Amino acid sequence: MLAILAQAEKTLFLPPARSTMAGAHDGLYNFVLWMSVFWLVLIAGLLVYFVIKYRRKSPHDKPVGPTHSTAIELGWTLPPLILVMIIFVWGFRGFMNMNQAPNGAYQVLVSASKWNWAFTYGGGENDGTLHVPVNTPISLVLTSTDVIHSFYVPEFRVKKDVVPGRYNKTWFQATEVGEYNLFCAEYCGQQHSQMITKVVVESQEDFDAYLEVRGRWWKTEKPVDVGKTVYKDRGCAQCHSLDGTAGTGPTWKNIFGDERKFVDGSTRIADENYIRDSILNPGNEVLEGYDNVMPTFQGQIKDPEITGVIELLKSISTKYDGKILGEMPADPGDEADGGSGDGTQAQE
Amino acid sequence: MSVIQDPVKVGGYGGQQEPGGTNYINHSKGIMSWLLTLDHKRIGLMYMIAVLGAFLLGGSLAVVLRTMLFMRAAPDVAPMTPAAQDLYNQVFTLHGAVLVFMFIIPAVPAILGNIVLPLMLGAKDVAFPRLNLLSWYCYMVGGAFFLFVLLNGRLDTGWTFYTPYSTSSTTSVTAATLGAFVLGFSSILTGLNFIATIHMLRPAGMGWFRMPLFLWALYATSIIQVLATPVLAITLLLLAAERVLGVGIFDPAMGGDPVLFQHFFWFYSHPAVYIMILPAMGIISELMATFCRRQIFGYSFIAFSSIAIALLGFLVWGHHMFTSGQSAMTNAVFSLITFSVAIPSAIKVFNWLATMYKGSISLATPMLYALAFIWLFTIGGLTGVFLGALSLDIMAHDTYFVVAHFHYVMVGSMLTAFIGGMYYWWPKMFGKMYSEPVAKVAWFLIFVGFNLTFFIQFIAGSQGMPRRYADFLPEFAWYHQFSTVGSYVLAIGLFLVLYNWVHSLFAGRKAPQNPWGGNTLEWHTSSPPPHENFTEDPHVTDPYQMHAWDYDESIDGYVYDKAKAIELDQQSHH
Numbered sequence: 003m004l005a006i007l008a009q010a011e012k013t014l015f016l017p018p019a020r021s022t023m024a025g026a027h028d029g030l031y032n033f034v035l036w037m038s039v040f041w042l043v044l045i046a047g048l049l050v051y052f053v054i055k056y057r058r059k060s061p062h063d064k065p066v067g068p069t070h071s072t073a074i075e076l077g078w079t080l081p082p083l084i085l086v087m088i089i090f091v092w093g094f095r096g097f098m099n100m101n102q103a104p105n106g107a108y109q110v111l112v113s114a115s116k117w118n119w120a121f122t123y124g125g126g127e128n129d130g131t132l133h134v135p136v137n138t139p140i141s142l143v144l145t146s147t148d149v150i151h152s153f154y155v156p157e158f159r160v161k162k163d164v165v166p167g168r169y170n171k172t173w174f175q176a177t178e179v180g181e182y183n184l185f186c187a188e189y190c191g192q193q194h195s196q197m198i199t200k201v202v203v204e205s206q207e208d209f210d211a212y213l214e215v216r217g218r219w220w221k222t223e224k225p226v227d228v229g230k231t232v233y234k235d236r237g238c239a240q241c242h243s244l245d246g247t248a249g250t251g252p253t254w255k256n257i258f259g260d261e262r263k264f265v266d267g268s269t270r271i272a273d274e275n276y277i278r279d280s281i282l283n284p285g286n287e288v289l290e291g292y293d294n295v296m297p298t299f300q301g302q303i304k305d306p307e308i309t310g311v312i313e314l315l316k317s318i319s320t321k322y323d324g325k326i327l328g329e330m331p332a333d334p335g336d337e338a339d340g341g342s343g344d345g346t347q348a349q350e
Numbered sequence: 351m352s353v354i355q356d357p358v359k360v361g362g363y364g365g366q367q368e369p370g371g372t373n374y375i376n377h378s379k380g381i382m383s384w385l386l387t388l389d390h391k392r393i394g395l396m397y398m399i400a401v402l403g404a405f406l407l408g409g410s411l412a413v414v415l416r417t418m419l420f421m422r423a424a425p426d427v428a429p430m431t432p433a434a435q436d437l438y439n440q441v442f443t444l445h446g447a448v449l450v451f452m453f454i455i456p457a458v459p460a461i462l463g464n465i466v467l468p469l470m471l472g473a474k475d476v477a478f479p480r481l482n483l484l485s486w487y488c489y490m491v492g493g494a495f496f497l498f499v500l501l502n503g504r505l506d507t508g509w510t511f512y513t514p515y516s517t518s519s520t521t522s523v524t525a526a527t528l529g530a531f532v533l534g535f536s537s538i539l540t541g542l543n544f545i546a547t548i549h550m551l552r553p554a555g556m557g558w559f560r561m562p563l564f565l566w567a568l569y570a571t572s573i574i575q576v577l578a579t580p581v582l583a584i585t586l587l588l589l590a591a592e593r594v595l596g597v598g599i600f601d602p603a604m605g606g607d608p609v610l611f612q613h614f615f616w617f618y619s620h621p622a623v624y625i626m627i628l629p630a631m632g633i634i635s636e637l638m639a640t641f642c643r644r645q646i647f648g649y650s651f652i653a654f655s656s657i658a659i660a661l662l663g664f665l666v667w668g669h670h671m672f673t674s675g676q677s678a679m680t681n682a683v684f685s686l687i688t689f690s691v692a693i694p695s696a697i698k699v700f701n702w703l704a705t706m707y708k709g710s711i712s713l714a715t716p717m718l719y720a721l722a723f724i725w726l727f728t729i730g731g732l733t734g735v736f737l738g739a740l741s742l743d744i745m746a747h748d749t750y751f752v753v754a755h756f757h758y759v760m761v762g763s764m765l766t767a768f769i770g771g772m773y774y775w776w777p778k779m780f781g782k783m784y785s786e787p788v789a790k791v792a793w794f795l796i797f798v799g800f801n802l803t804f805f806i807q808f809i810a811g812s813q814g815m816p817r818r819y820a821d822f823l824p825e826f827a828w829y830h831q832f833s834t835v836g837s838y839v840l841a842i843g844l845f846l847v848l849y850n851w852v853h854s855l856f857a858g859r860k861a862p863q864n865p866w867g868g869n870t871l872e873w874h875t876s877s878p879p880p881h882e883n884f885t886e887d888p889h890v891t892d893p894y895q896m897h898a899w900d901y902d903e904s905i906d907g908y909v910y911d912k913a914k915a916i917e918l919d920q921q922s923h924h
Binding site: 160170 | 512518602642646648674678736739812816820901
């Protein structure tokens with residue numbers, strides 16, 4: 003039902019409007035669209051009319067027409083001038099509204115890396131999809147751990163570049179429950195076109211329940227399953243396979259217990275600490291044959307989630323014949339997460 | 351060159367040739383007589399071969415990337431492999447870099463400007479012929495860097511080289527930036543030469559306001575080339591320094607600011623948009639006057655609007671960065687100035703339309719391109735109004751809406767003006783006429799193909815399709831397939847143009863001195879012109895007073911009545 007409704011509101015030119023800012027945007031868009039149609043029809047119409055009416059009758063024609071008229075030439079600059087000034091003011095007002103989040107907006111930290119998104123909420127909860135309550139202003143603080151990305155949700159008419167070394171800000175207020183695509187709009191390398199996730203807009207109750215589960219979700223699953231969920235939801239799958247297939251990054255199959263060789267010639271046995279280091283400081287030891295493209299997950303991933311990944315790696319390695327944890331170890335992970343918890347790594 | 355038959359006097363009064371009937375093409379022989387030539391016309395032809403080669407390369411890459419997108423739209427394809435994504439990213443990067451730096455920027459000034467500018471001035475050559483040859487060699491060396499990137503390396507940064515991606519990319523960024531750096535010198539030297547030539551070599555009787563409008567446009571273009579290109583050069587050097595020496599300028603990991611790069615880059619690259627479009631507008635002014643066979647309407651408004659566009663063009667670079675996080679105040683100022691550029695652009699369109707009023711409009715091929723230009727430029731300009739408006743740009747930025755917009759302006763408009771200009775001056779350059787029916791069919795394919803390819807992209811972009819995506823969500827598939835089919839029509843049309851040109855060299859009818867009846871000075875010499883352009887000084891009058899040229903059926907061209915010209919000139923002074 004919802005899908006049908008959304009479909010009905012999509013126009014030829016614009017996707018459905020699902021934020022409080024979309025109405026103002028669409029009003030101006032349609033104004034400029036119809037103004038453009040008017041000028042295009044006028045200009046093309048005159049062009050065709052003149053071509054027909056003043057068509058060359060004979061190569062001997064020596065036509066004479068007006069060569070200038072200051073009054074006309076100044077006169078016809080006025081309509082475009084007035085129109086563009088109206089559009090300028092209209093566009094500027096819309097932009098100022100986009101620029102400044104209302105007081106008391108709910109804040110989410112957005113961290114972008116090649117090629118995934120990480121969202122951190124007030125209680126330190128992390129996720130790879132953005133969950134927000136409906137009809138609530140959401141303010142976003144955006145930063146990048148590597149190159150420039152751009153946060154873009156067409157249904158909300160919102161976009162902001164995500165720049166390393168600075169915090170950009172934007173906001174939106176979703177008006178309808180549903181799932182919307184969240185694109186990276188600034189070219190960021192190989193898998194730029196895969197850097198798409200979802201914004202899940204839900205009722206306040208559902209959102210509260212989501213946060214509650216998100217703060218301890220790993221407790222309810224076996225560590226290997228936690229690892230699988232992290233693999234799927236946090237962008238690991240885009241570069242690493244589980245079945246031995248080559249990708250942008252090394253496959254995870256048979257890593258655990260293997261001797262890894264790095265570009266600087268050194269080697270290291272892949273144990274628990276190696277896995278943890280690779281997730282938090284991937285640039286320190288770059289595997290031979292690969293580029294240093296993996297982003298750091300410092301501050302974006304909890305210790306139990308790393309534990310889950312380690313157990314998953316153990317379970318798919320023939321070089322490991324020890325035990326695999328049956329349940330998450332009790333609790334220090336609740337407090338000591340992988341980094342400072344502010345969603346970014348300080349770049350000093 | 352056997353293609354040029356004896357250049358007998360076909361133009362009636364004013365026809366000029368050397369004793370023995372040689373022209374600039376067969377004046378001297380041997381490869382070295384070309385590679386070391388100081389003749390602006392020969393340098394223009396050498397530019398033509400090189401620039402059209404770059405166009406063929408960049409255009410082929412466009413067909414490759416549209417085909418890749420078409421294949422992705424098929425429902426049963428497997429997930430895209432990293433290697434396929436790399437390939438797409440490299441193809442769109444080289445497509446943009448080659449076509450921007452090696453085709454769109456140099457095409458009109460370096461080919462048509464080089465050949466026509468001294469002729470329009472009644473001069474023997476440009477002011478600095480050696481510098482002119484050096485600029486061609488700069489172009490070739492810069493092009494060699496890009497060939498290296500194509501054949502031996504890779505480049506995946508987009509033609510914009512945004513940091514810190516370009517700093518960290520393992521591809522041949524340094525080679526490509528050095529290539530663009532050297533190409534920049536080619537552009538600077540050409541601009542410098544044109545400014546000096548227009549100042550110093552105008553003939554007696556040609557004041558600034560008796561210059562053909564193409565020269566006003568080239569003059570405005572040259573100002574931009576000389577003032578803006580050095581900024582790009584130094585920016586690219588800084589980028590290379592960061593990559594090679596590890597100096598932290600743009601990369602925040604080394605204490606730099608990535609947005610600073612965008613400011614530097616667009617400080618050149620936005621004015622560069624006007625390097626592309628201003629000479630194209632100059633061509634359209636010439637075509638409109640000649641094929642309406644009457645005085646251009648509002649000469650001085652058109653001339654000054656070129657200068658206004660060139661100057662305002664320096665002040666709008668920030669509109670490429672509305673989403674970058676620059677301050678709201680900065681955004682507002684850049685948005686306002688961006689809108690101000692719309693006014694001189696609109697003035698030109700209105701003046702061209704007014705020139706058609708009460709004209710005698712011929713639908714010869716160059717005029718068809720001028721009409722196509724007005725359609726494409728109007729769409730390109732009006733969609734620029736969307737992008738100038740801050741709130742609309744936020745939504746459209748880095749989507750296919752922007753891709754469609756700049757292809758309408760930079761490709762549709764510039765390319766149609768360039769091809770129209772090539773057809774217009776082709777008889778002058780080679781002394782041969784092309785096939786008019788073939789040319790009209792090719793025009794139709796190009797016009798239809800271009801609109802099919804790019805109009806749909808406005809809609810795809812408005813619906814939220816981001817640009818530079820190797821892959822896309824299923825709901826965008828049909829836009830991409832539709833666009834790709836259009837691009838094939840466009841490609842066929844362009845190949846037909848090439849066929850027609852080449853065919854005319856071997857089988858074309860001999861061109862009269864003045865096939866169209868234009869009165870700018872290049873029509874006062876033979877087709878093709880002699881080595882030194884004119885054997886006697888041409889008669890300088892108002893460039894758009896064409897009524898002293900009478901049509902002569904026997905040559906299907908126009909002959910000059912000097913007595914009538916003097917009489918008309920005296921009348922116009924009253």
